[in-house]
Amino acid sequence: MTVDVRAVTESEYPDWLRALHTGFLRPPVVSDALVADRLPHVDLDRTLAAFDRGRTVATFRSFRQEVSTVGGGSLTADAITQVTVSPTHRRQGLLSRMMSADLAAAKERGDAIATLIAAEYPIYGRYGFGPASWTTEWSVEVARAGLDPRRTGRPEDGGRIELSDGAEIRKIGPEVHRRLAAVRAGVTDRTPRGWDVGTGLGHHLEPWTEPFYAVYRSESGEVEGYAAYTADDKWGDAKQPDNTASVQDLIAVTPAAERALWRYLCSIDWVATVRTGHRAPDDPLPLLLPNPRAARIVTHADMLWVRVLDAVRVLEGRTYPLAESLVLEVRDGDGFAGGRYRLDASPDGAECVRTSAEPADLALDVVELGPLAWGDASAVRLARLGRIEELTRGAAGRAELLFRTPLRPFSPDIF
Numbered sequence: 001m002t003v004d005v006r007a008v009t010e011s012e013y014p015d016w017l018r019a020l021h022t023g024f025l026r027p028p029v030v031s032d033a034l035v036a037d038r039l040p041h042v043d044l045d046r047t048l049a050a051f052d053r054g055r056t057v058a059t060f061r062s063f064r065q066e067v068s069t070v071g072g073g074s075l076t077a078d079a080i081t082q083v084t085v086s087p088t089h090r091r092q093g094l095l096s097r098m099m100s101a102d103l104a105a106a107k108e109r110g111d112a113i114a115t116l117i118a119a120e121y122p123i124y125g126r127y128g129f130g131p132a133s134w135t136t137e138w139s140v141e142v143a144r145a146g147l148d149p150r151r152t153g154r155p156e157d158g159g160r161i162e163l164s165d166g167a168e169i170r171k172i173g174p175e176v177h178r179r180l181a182a183v184r185a186g187v188t189d190r191t192p193r194g195w196d197v198g199t200g201l202g203h204h205l206e207p208w209t210e211p212f213y214a215v216y217r218s219e220s221g222e223v224e225g226y227a228a229y230t231a232d233d234k235w236g237d238a239k240q241p242d243n244t245a246s247v248q249d250l251i252a253v254t255p256a257a258e259r260a261l262w263r264y265l266c267s268i269d270w271v272a273t274v275r276t277g278h279r280a281p282d283d284p285l286p287l288l289l290p291n292p293r294a295a296r297i298v299t300h301a302d303m304l305w306v307r308v309l310d311a312v313r314v315l316e317g318r319t320y321p322l323a324e325s326l327v328l329e330v331r332d333g334d335g336f337a338g339g340r341y342r343l344d345a346s347p348d349g350a351e352c353v354r355t356s357a358e359p360a361d362l363a364l365d366v367v368e369l370g371p372l373a374w375g376d377a378s379a380v381r382l383a384r385l386g387r388i389e390e391l392t393r394g395a396a397g398r399a400e401l402l403f404r405t406p407l408r409p410f411s412p413d414i415f
């Protein structure tokens with residue numbers, strides 16, 4: 001009997017959730033309340049399953065997403081999530097079948113890219129995805145940081161930090177997040193439901209700890225950032241406070257806000273350790289501390305994976321720091337974005353066209369195109385790794401100067 005792959009119907013959704021929980025090793029229990037909570041927020045046409053004798057044995061879902069590009073633009077993505085194949089059916093090609101169906105539909109719809117956050121690194125390269133942004137998490141040992149313990153944590157530049165609540169963050173947060181996307185590549189838009197759930201206002205069927213919220217306002221009163229953090233109320237022997245403040249969300253759109261929020265978090269009485277949560281690898285935090293070694297990296301890993309579906313829109317959808325022309329030969333085994341492209345870029349704009357007349361300067365797999373276009377990958381390093389072929393001498397160096405960005409991409413949201 002063959003295993004069927006197709007979109008689910010409403011009545012099949014509870015079993016889809018059960019299969020999802022099984023794949024993610026969560027208790028395979030699905031209540032009516034959970035179904036009622038989730039169902040209004042999923043597009044059933046984009047909720048795929050594999051069925052074996054009527055039972056769901058694989059799950060896959062996608063939704064529309066906007067991703068910020070270098071220079072403040074954005075591209076529509078086919079965001080992929082909740083991918084599982086039950087242990088009884090693994091390594092029989094079910095993920096490959098669901099992925100090809102979804103990517104073909106995304107290409108047909110005109111999405112420029114597909115995105116995902118990978119559970120494990122080796123899964124998605126074969127489908128043309130490459131890691132376009134990376135994440136770093138630090139654990140700061142506050143006592144060693146060299147900060148003056150008498151400091152109040154008050155900002156130095158006339159701005160101020162105010163404590164807030166979920167309702168206010170729900171109101172002011174989306175604008176701060178939008179402003180971040182305008183100055184940072186790799187930011188995926190946060191849905192209204194994401195805001196509700198993240199600020200404690202959505203339905204919470206899972207345990208929820210109300211965080212503390214701190215908002216940074218500039219001297220003129222404008223909101224430029226906020227942090228949400230929890231603490232674990234831990235004490236050591238000899239009555240020593242030993243709390244860890246764990247940052248759940250920290251969005252800052254000016255350097256002053258970034259500096260002020262980190263100094264605030266590292267100056268809270270009773271807080272011995274600050275866990276930063278997911279940050280861009282070039283977050284200023286460690287170097288803000290008089291002793292940067294007090295900030296230990298506890299995670300450094302790939303974050304947002306991008307699969308280019310439309311190379312022209314991706315290459316034209318960002319800004320460039322200088323004038324340069326390059327011909328790229330993009331290989332794509334799945335046929336979505338392969339071809340030879342001539343990119344004429346300058347600080348005033350970029351034009352990208354398919355070409356067959358000219359020889360290519362660089363040849364690369366589509367896997368490398370997302371990381372290059374989002375400014376994080378080094379063309380020179382990829383050439384050293386043998387993943388970019390330099391067909392014109394010096395072309396990798398020219399690509400490096402053209403594609404790399406001063407700020408690394410930052411993807412604060414997990415989906």
Ligand SMILES: CC(=O)SCCNC(=O)CCNC(=O)[C@H](O)C(C)(C)COP(=O)(O)OP(=O)(O)OC[C@H]1O[C@@H](n2cnc3c(N)ncnc32)[C@H](O)[C@@H]1OP(=O)(O)O
Binds near residue numbers: 081084097120
């Ligand atoms: C965006 C997200 O949702 S990330 C979450 C991903 N899900 C999980 O990690 C949950 C646990 N894992 C699973 O459910 C499954 O193992 C999945 C979904 C990762 C893979 O599903 P499968 O149906 O087994 O994959 P499928 O059989 O289509 O594999 C295709 C190829 O990828 C390889 N592959 C699949 N999963 C992995 C893996 N985790 N690591 C390395 N290679 C893998 C297979 O070996 C196969 O290679 P081949 O074509 O050279 O033979």
